[in-house]
Amino acid sequence: MSLALSLLPYLLLLHILSAVGWLGGAMVFGLLIGPTLPSFNPAARAEFVLKVIPKYVRYVTGFALMTVVFGILLVGDIESSNSSALSLSNSFGAYIAVGATSALLALIVAITVIGPAAKKLVSLTAELVKNPSPPPPDLMKANARVRAGASAGLILLVVALIFMVAGVSG
Numbered sequence: 001m002s003l004a005l006s007l008l009p010y011l012l013l014l015h016i017l018s019a020v021g022w023l024g025g026a027m028v029f030g031l032l033i034g035p036t037l038p039s040f041n042p043a044a045r046a047e048f049v050l051k052v053i054p055k056y057v058r059y060v061t062g063f064a065l066m067t068v069v070f071g072i073l074l075v076g077d078i079e080s081s082n083s084s085a086l087s088l089s090n091s092f093g094a095y096i097a098v099g100a101t102s103a104l105l106a107l108i109v110a111i112t113v114i115g116p117a118a119k120k121l122v123s124l125t126a127e128l129v130k131n132p133s134p135p136p137p138d139l140m141k142a143n144a145r146v147r148a149g150a151s152a153g154l155i156l157l158v159v160a161l162i163f164m165v166a167g168v169s170g
Helices: 003-039 040-081 091-130 136-168
Strands: none
Touching: 003 040, 003 091, 003 136, 091 136
């Protein structure tokens, strides 16, 4: 038994656990935080944004990157033991490819849309707390971008999950 083959169960476990963290974080925001945050009074909303959103973004980004890294290592391990396993001509390879593509798209959305919009949301909120005034239009735009990006990311992650499970069980 080769060393690479013996890493397969560990890489799979790490990949699954990090994916659970990523998808769980996306679900918490998409189904709970995003819809509920607008109902907070302005002071509570500002405090929540300043205290929770930066930590939340770091958490989700960390799990997203770990998922992708462990996924790539897993693909390498599978390829080293069976070079035809991930071929697009078989259902396992095709399902895994679609799932991986969906997950990578979700990562791109997180890095290019959610992260920058969340950073802007936090900075504008901090400025508003320091100098109370009517909320600037950019604040609402940043909030809308975070919510839209989170919704798109959640959908992409659910698609990734469906295809990954279908590939493994098919």
